[in-house]
């Protein structure tokens with residue numbers, strides 16, 4: 384066995400990025416010690432629905448998680464968009480898009496995906512430490528890192544040594560601020576979201592379709608889940624300071640106040656969503672984007688950013704989880720390619736992933752401002768333009784654009800075997 388197979392990897396955060404990276408690293412390093420530390424004391428249903436794009440699904444399959452894809456499966460055949468008077472602007476047939484991508488778009492309850500990934504991680508011998516909050520990390524490129532966590536249950540700090548630290552601690556990443564880019568800004572996207580799950584029958588809309596009704600400053604999106612319930616997203620363009628933290632049981636009430644009742648008339652669903660019983664899965668808050676990072680790697684090269692910590696953006700396209708899956712996959716390929724050389728693998732991970740993720744961030748910001756423009760006249764003109772597009776699939780070109788497979792060339796290079804220096808092999812051999 385080579386020493387590199389026994390690396391010690393610490394992941395901070397058990398969101399989708401943390402769990403996906405753990406599973407990917409297990410594939411690349413079967414003998415490594417891989418541990419996740421998460422500040423939450425339990426991983427129970429927070430949030431609403433998530434979207435997985437075909438690229439994200441492909442990555443899940445590549446990570447050996449086809450069983451999870453099968454379990455989540457809900458096929459969305461049509462995507463619809465309505466104008467401010469709730470007249471249909473288009474009903475796009477996604478099957479044409481799927482012919483190009485192989486896999487379909489899946490919408491899934493965040494809590495369910497997290498539970499399935501957690502189980503998959505545990506089955507792969509990954510240690511999960513809940514109720515542990517990251518405190519700091521000391522890095523020496525020569526000998527590795529030492530990470531300090533607070534064990535919240537015991538109220539004391541523990542220290543853990545690691546060859547590699549993966550910062551999957553979300554958009555507000557403490558590790559990014561302290562160890563990678565002190566001056567990086569977390570910018571408010573201009574949008575607050577109210578996300579939740581509706582009980583079966585709350586909204587009468589076909590379960591193979593998504594519904595989207597954007598106004599100029601707000602909007603509602605509804606998607607099916609595979610148990611007959613539906614996820615909803617309500618977006619509101621507003622000043623960040625006007626969002627007041629809301630308690631469980633009051634989130635929809637706040638949305639109702641903002642939508643100011645008169646907007647209810649514009650969709651048959653808004654009143655139903657606003658009057659639905661608040662359930663424990665409802666989430667509300669401002670959304671942020673992580674902008675202008677010059678690097679995703681620490682000075683010593685042993686701490687890297689992944690998921691929202693590296694490239695958070697608004698959920699307008701619902702691509703954040705698919706992006707996290709892209710990160711995990713590229714890291715896995717890079718580590719396999721660089722057998723045992725963590726520092727080289729981390730550099731290649733950044734080289735391949737960062738430009739692609741940044742291109743998407745720019746696209747997302749642009750589209751967000753077209754969708755939630757804040758300008759009523761512009762929104763009406765936009766809707767007129769949409770009416771002139773192909774009613775069967777008005778956004779086919781755009782979809783291909785956001786699924787731009789520009790990583791394929793670099794990935795093909797990564798999949799070539801590295802020429803390993805025989806002396807190193809001998810050194811590494813047990």
Ligand SMILES: Cc1cc2nc3c(=O)[nH]c(=O)nc-3n(C[C@H](O)[C@H](O)[C@H](O)COP(=O)(O)OP(=O)(O)OC[C@H]3O[C@@H](n4cnc5c(N)ncnc54)[C@H](O)[C@@H]3O)c2cc1C
Pocket residue numbers: 395396397398399400401420421422423429430431432433434493515516517518551552553554557578666689690691692698701703704707
């Ligand atoms: C509670 C919650 C609900 C969400 N709901 C939705 C939703 O309904 N729809 C949607 O599209 N997106 C939702 N998101 C965002 C979505 O999960 C992410 O955009 C995407 O999956 C990428 O995930 P991530 O793992 O990078 O980040 P996150 O999902 O934010 O996960 C980061 C994890 O790191 C942990 N963490 C943070 N700081 C520390 C620390 N100091 N020490 C230890 N652990 C730490 C957090 O507790 C969290 O579990 C939600 C995120 C959260 C945290």
